[in-house]
Amino acid sequence: MYYECCVCKKTRQDAILHHFPCTEKRLTKWLKCLNRDDLKKASPEQISKLFVCQKHFEKRFITSKSRLIGKAYPTLFTEDEISSGIASLQNTVTQVGASDVASGGLDVSSHATGYHKVRHMKAPKPSRKRLIRKLKDLTPTSRIVYKEYIKAKRQTDFLRRAKRALKFSKDKSFEKLAQNMNPFAKRIMKMQITLCKKKKKGRRFTNEEKLIALSIMKQSPKCYRFLHKIFVLPSRSTLNKMVAKLKVETGISPQVFALIKKEVATWDEKKKMCSVVFDEMSLEAALTYDKNKDSINGFVELNEKKNEFADHALVFMLRGAVYKWQQPVAFYYCQGATSGMQLKSILKDVISAVVECGLKPIAVICDQGSAFQSAIKSLRDDTKRDQILANQEPDDTITISGANLSIIYDPSHLIKGIRNNFLNKDIIIDGEISKWRDIMDVYETDCNHTEARLLHKLNDQHVIPDKIKKMKVKILPLRGENVTKSLQQRPHTYPHLRANNKNAAGWGTAQTTPGDQRGSGTARPPHL
Numbered sequence: 001m002y003y004e005c006c007v008c009k010k011t012r013q014d015a016i017l018h019h020f021p022c023t024e025k026r027l028t029k030w031l032k033c034l035n036r037d038d039l040k041k042a043s044p045e046q047i048s049k050l051f052v053c054q055k056h057f058e059k060r061f062i063t064s065k066s067r068l069i070g071k072a073y074p075t076l077f078t079e080d081e082i083s084s085g086i087a088s089l090q091n092t093v094t095q096v097g098a099s100d101v102a103s104g105g106l107d108v109s110s111h112a113t114g115y116h117k118v119r120h121m122k123a124p125k126p127s128r129k130r131l132i133r134k135l136k137d138l139t140p141t142s143r144i145v146y147k148e149y150i151k152a153k154r155q156t157d158f159l160r161r162a163k164r165a166l167k168f169s170k171d172k173s174f175e176k177l178a179q180n181m182n183p184f185a186k187r188i189m190k191m192q193i194t195l196c197k198k199k200k201k202g203r204r205f206t207n208e209e210k211l212i213a214l215s216i217m218k219q220s221p222k223c224y225r226f227l228h229k230i231f232v233l234p235s236r237s238t239l240n241k242m243v244a245k246l247k248v249e250t251g252i253s254p255q256v257f258a259l260i261k262k263e264v265a266t267w268d269e270k271k272k273m274c275s276v277v278f279d280e281m282s283l284e285a286a287l288t289y290d291k292n293k294d295s296i297n298g299f300v301e302l303n304e305k306k307n308e309f310a311d312h313a314l315v316f317m318l319r320g321a322v323y324k325w326q327q328p329v330a331f332y333y334c335q336g337a338t339s340g341m342q343l344k345s346i347l348k349d350v351i352s353a354v355v356e357c358g359l360k361p362i363a364v365i366c367d368q369g370s371a372f373q374s375a376i377k378s379l380r381d382d383t384k385r386d387q388i389l390a391n392q393e394p395d396d397t398i399t400i401s402g403a404n405l406s407i408i409y410d411p412s413h414l415i416k417g418i419r420n421n422f423l424n425k426d427i428i429i430d431g432e433i434s435k436w437r438d439i440m441d442v443y444e445t446d447c448n449h450t451e452a453r454l455l456h457k458l459n460d461q462h463v464i465p466d467k468i469k470k471m472k473v474k475i476l477p478l479r480g481e482n483v484t485k486s487l488q489q490r491p492h493t494y495p496h497l498r499a500n501n502k503n504a505a506g507w508g509t510a511q512t513t514p515g516d517q518r519g520s521g522t523a524r525p526p527h528l
Contacts, residue, residue, distance in 0.1 A: 005053035007034065007077065016066055017051035029073050055082050184212050188231070195232045205234045207242075214239045244292055250301040252330050252353050260327065261357040273321040275363040276351060276405070278314065280337065285309040301333045302342055308335050314343075316350050321362055329354070340374030347375060352401040363406045364398070367413040376407055416470075423465050439463060 004011045021027050027047070031039055039047065052074050054062065061072035075087035138146060174193065178186045187209060195203045205213075213234045217224040227233060247255065264272055287298035287309075300306040302314075310333035319326045330350055332338075338346075347364070354361050366372045379398040387394050397404045427434045443463040446455045460467045 003051055005056075006039070006050045007052060007056055007074070010053045010055070015053035015055055017053050018057075018068055020047050020050055020052070022048075026071075026073070033073050033075065058087065059085055187212060192232050203232065205238070210234055210239060210242050214243070244290075247293075250330075250332050251303065252349060256329060257353050257357045260329070260359070264358045269360070270322045271320065271325075272358065272360045273362050274318045274354075274359050275321055275365050275408070276316065276347075276354065276361050277319055277365045278316045278347070278350075279367060280312050280314050280334075280369070283311050283313055283333075285311045299333065300335050302338065302346070310335055312336060312338070314338055314346070318354065318359065318361075319365075337369065337371045340371050340378060343371055343375040344378050347379070348400055351403065351405070355401045355403050361403050361405055363408050365408045365410060367410050368417060380407070420470050423468070436465070 003017055005015065005017060010017075020030060030052075034052075039050075042050075054066065056074040056076045057068065057072055058075055061069055063069060076082050076085070078088070081087055135143065135146070174190060178189060181189070191205070191209055195205075213224075216227065216233075217236065217239060221236075224233070224236070228235070285298070287296055289296055298310060300308040300310045312334045314332040314334055315328065316330040317326060317328045330353075332346065334342075351361055351364075364376070366376070376398070379400070380396060383397060383399045384394045386399065397406055399405075422434075423436050440463055443455065443458055446453050446458075461469065
């Protein structure tokens with residue numbers, strides 16, 4: 001329901017409405033001008049809820065901001081009066097009788113009509129020119145005030161110049177101090193100096209500062225939470241809001257590869273060599289609404305969107321073969337494991353985009369999933385057929401967009417597969433048989449030994465089949481040399497194993513851990 005004019009029933013959508021005045025004198029004048037019996041009988045509470053639109057007021061009563069002056073009252077009621085903006089003589093006589101205008105503001109009366117004609121006189125506006133132009137014309141008091149004003153103005157100008165000079169000096173000093181610093185460290189230090197005095201809610205960060213903070217948070221969220229307590233850094237919500245505004249969609253993003261092409265333009269040939277790594281990860285099936293893009297996420301998106309819930313993600317990443325760098329380039333949502341034909345098509349698209357941006361892929365790295373092996377086998381067959389037609393010798397590589405790529409299975413997953421097969425199958429090497437039971441016997445004997453343990457790094461999660469986490473790659477620090485050393489140092493402790501030479505193959509198998517393959521003491525999987 002809209003408020004409306006009590007005269008013409010105009011609503012606030014059609015005209016500007018004005019309340020009735022609060023003072024009794026002005027309210028009486030308005031009621032006399034409107035000349036309505038229902039308004040005269042109305043109570044003050046009812047009148048306070050009434051309005052008169054601006055069309056019923058002359059222009060001399062309206063300010064530049066569409067407000068009414070203090071002595072305004074309605075004078076325009078008919079269509080002719082509203083269109084012309086001039087009140088009729090009858091309304092003018094009524095207004096003069098109700099107003100307290102001095103007699104000097106009226107003109108000569110007309111005897112033919114029987115009422116007075118009124119000519120409105122406009123008071124002259126006061127001149128805004130200065131009355132006094134010279135200092136000697138001021139009064140003694142005014143002269144003192146004027147001198148104090150000039151003095152204060154000079155002090156203000158001096159303080160303003162001093163503040164600018166101090167700020168410039170600080171900037172020059174900081175530049176001289178940080179001229180040999182790393183650009184990112186220099187930016188972080190300047191951020192601490194400029195924002196340390198501001199309140200937490202009043203700090204403003206540039207996009208460059210947010211990107212530096214985001215790179216730290218992505219390296220280690222726990223470390224970023226600790227640094228946020230000590231240094232002036234953007235909050236996690238600020239960084240998440242910035243990331244949410246990025247336009248990142250499934251599949252091959254042209255923006256990502258355009259930035260990669262711009263970055264690698266100045267690289268040498270060795271730095272451009274890279275490997276394409278891809279794998280699947282399990283997701284919890286759920287739907288989320290993205291208010292920035294006005295879309296629902298959580299459906300299958302493999303080259304096209306389907307109305308099926310996604311519970312896996314297929315991720316592609318590039319990793320430098322000579323230099324240490326890595327960059328995720330594409331991801332897809334799928335339901336269950338991706339089929340071999342779909343994976344083959346996606347792999348071709350990704351590698352073609354990598355070649356077009358200027359990089360040189362030399363290898364494809366993945367695990368031994370059935371869909372992955374099916375896609376790799378199909379690509380190998382296609383490449384082998386092309387090599388035979390070109391009178392070339394097949395070399396078990398795959399060729400996509402002119403790039404020859406070798407197939408490498410993830411070494412850590414290879415070791416995990418060997419370990420899982422060794423749990424329930426025997427291994428025969430050079431006619432000698434190894435069993436997992438032999439490793440369990442060594443472990444149990446070492447645990448029950450009264451002296452100090454030699455295999456103190458082993459626990460039940462490494463040896464006992466029911467307690468081994470078969471899908472965990474990190475539970476593989478089984479050192480074959482430690483087992484062999486234990487047999488050599490305590491031969492009397494393991495007589496049933498020492499006498500059996502056929503277990504040597506088992507100890508050799510136990511030595512092939514990820515750490516042994518890399519020649520390092522860590523159990524982390526290798527990064528190519």
